[in-house]
Amino acid sequence: MAIPFSYCPVKISNMEEIHERLFNVKAGEFVVVYAPVVFGSLLYDPILLRNTINVIRKLRPQILVNSEIEGQHNSPCFANRFVEGLFYYSAYFDCLEAVLRDRNNLRRAKYEEDGKERSCTHYLCGLVGESTIVSNRAWNLFCVLS
Structure with a gap:
């Protein structure tokens, strides 16, 4: 070929x-x-x-x-941000568990630390508009309207 x-x-x-x-x-x-x-x-x-x-x-x-990354993390409603963050970080930490099984792995600890920091800052504290995680629907609309 x-x-x-x-x-x-x-x-x-x-x-x-x-x-x-x-x-x-x-x-x-x-x-x-x-x-x-x-x-x-x-x-x-x-x-x-x-x-x-x-x-x-x-x-x-x-x-x-x-x-x-697909998600809707910019909602002005705390409950929506919380639920989206819960789904996202559940998958994030499940992935770490599946790939980096050793809980003493330094790389895993760094990923976990980064994940916890972002979740507290962006979702729980309400820094709406700071997240770079939006839905596929939002990407489609942006690409069509640009």
């Missing part, structure tokens, strides 16, 4: 520098965009997020891989 393939990573120091001319896309090429946890990290700046989505749209990718 001789399928021609080339991988052309684009390295930028700041997402404000992203522009479609940085990508050497030739007419007729099959374009795939792999963006793991890129969009969620841009939620703090909606203009930058919109610009990034527009650049990707201009590349006209046949496939876009967007891997983000």
Whole structure:
């Protein structure tokens, strides 16, 4: 199976520098965009997020891989935030238990500490809008409306 393939990573120091001319896309090429946890990290700046989505749209990718954590953690209602946080962190800590069974593992302790800190800060204390975890429905709407 001789399928021609080339991988052309684009390295930028700041997402404000992203522009479609940085990508050497030739007419007729099959374009795939792999963006793991890129969009969620841009939620703090909606203009930058919109610009990034527009650049990707201009590349006209046949496939876009967007891997983000799914949830609705920005509700103004405490009860909703609490329930969403409970579901999310139950899955988070169950995953740690399944993958890092040794409770004395330093990496596991670090992940657990990070998880506890985020849950208290974002969900229980009510820092609405600070979370970078939104629902798939919100991503779909944002991409359509951008």
